[in-house]
Amino acid sequence: MDSVNGASHSSESQSTASATQTQATPSISEEREEEIRTELAQNPQAVAALDQLVADRNFGQLSEEQKVESLNAFMSAPNAATATYLQGAAEVSLNPQATPSSLTPDAGTLTLDGVTYGIQHGNLVDAQGLTVGTIRNDGTVQLASETAARSVYSDISTRVQLTEQIGTQNRTLVDLHAADPRGRLTDPNLNPEVVDRVTAVIEQARREGMNMRVDTAYRTFAEQDALYAQGRTAPGNRVTNARAGQSWHNYGVAVDLVFNNANGQPSWAETHNWDRYGEIAVAQGLEWGGNWQGLVDRPHVEYHPGFDAGDARNMLQSHRQGGLEAVWDRMGIGQIP
Ligand SMILES: [Zn+2]
Incomplete structure (x- = not known):
């Protein structure tokens, strides 16, 4: 996008510049992005999440390889929560000292194996108010009582609602109820x-x-x-x-x-x-x-x-x-x- 604008401002022959741009070989990340857009064409919600990711300033500064890696990670769960997480991950990869809030949900709820937890800035809080684990916006859950991490997407009986505070507004990133409540x-x-x-x-x-x-x-x-x-x-x-x-x-x-x-x-x-x-x-x-x-x-x-x-x-x-x-x-x- 930038190069098109740059060319049209600096060049006398705008049509030539545009023609060159159209014929330019897409980069590997652009190719991957196009593949994903084709795959998700029937899901505008997922495409909007992809738009959000690729428009992000930090994503734009990643290397080609990192962009492809990020796009592939997006496809593991192409939704707004994953996109939000990957924006934070891009920020961290550019500046390892950064601790972006977008890596973890600010609020929400999680019901796993019949137990409901509240979410407070990436922490899972049980009914007694104790922190018993963590959750990230990519859907990774780590309970303190378990050695292995889980994914909220690997069990259709999981109830998960992740919200992110943007300014003064709470935005719901993902909201899934148990998929087979009657068994x-x-x-x-x-x-x-x-x-x-x-x-x-x-x-x-x-x-x-x-x-x-x-x-x-x-x-x-x-x-x-x-x-x-x-x-x-x-x-x-x-x-x-x-x-x-x-x-x-x-x-x-x-x-x-x-x-x-x-x-x-x-x-x-x-x-x-x-x-x-x-x-x-x-x-x-x-x-x-x-x-x-x-x-x-x-x-x-x-x-x-x-x-x-x-x-x-x-x-x-x-x-x-x-x-x-x-x-x-x-x-x-x-x-x-
Ligand atoms: Zn039927």
């Missing part, structure tokens, strides 16, 4: 490979600052019939065209994910980034209901290798004969005996 993913009727893939989707969404949660997963035939009745013989809107045995939910290979609102309650609001969620799900090999013609079902993902979305009804016979295991075996995703 739907631990239902033994849900296929283990589906659990793995859906968990990976949730983890990636959370790293990108998307506060997602499981709504429903396995559904019995009776539950499916009750849902089918909704909007037909029972009150409510029609939400499904599938009767018992016609939905992949009945075979433990479909899950509905929604977003958490600010209070940690399920939300289907249009304003959430459903498109990026769908993109992440498809990258995990799942079929996304947001891509369907007809009844678009954006929370819905399903996994049935070798079969089509409409094939669920063809699993009835296998199910009758051998239950879920027989259905999973037909798709080659059964448990290894």
Whole structure:
């Protein structure tokens, strides 16, 4: 940017200067930045965090290698908290005596393994007011009672809210609620490979600052019939065209994910980034209901290798004969005996 401005001010031939600039080979950090922008194009929230990082004065002074290192670190959890941390890290690498406040959250809360801590300037404070560990804006948690550090992004049941004081304002950097409060993913009727893939989707969404949660997963035939009745013989809107045995939910290979609102309650609001969620799900090999013609079902993902979305009804016979295991075996995703 600077060189373009410099050239246009000093050169009589502005068009020539611009042309040279466009043709200039991008540096390795610029190339990496472009790759990241492509990868995150569907997540404006993450792109805004990247903008914040690369616009930072200290980041601009890093060497090419350091910039690439910083960009790669950003991709481990591309969100505003990570960007804030990396700005502080850049400052420290330029001036090792610096102790930037952006390395640690100023305030917030953390719930880990069912225990809730308050956050006070990077310290974790327990219910008795004792400091029992530390937390950084890159999501690293070190409890005094544990030898190894953890990451807030490695466990989808973690509740984490990190805020940074900017001037007199408190800005929320990341705000994630527990992603499976009802334990739907631990239902033994849900296929283990589906659990793995859906968990990976949730983890990636959370790293990108998307506060997602499981709504429903396995559904019995009776539950499916009750849902089918909704909007037909029972009150409510029609939400499904599938009767018992016609939905992949009945075979433990479909899950509905929604977003958490600010209070940690399920939300289907249009304003959430459903498109990026769908993109992440498809990258995990799942079929996304947001891509369907007809009844678009954006929370819905399903996994049935070798079969089509409409094939669920063809699993009835296998199910009758051998239950879920027989259905999973037909798709080659059964448990290894
Ligand atoms: Zn569904």
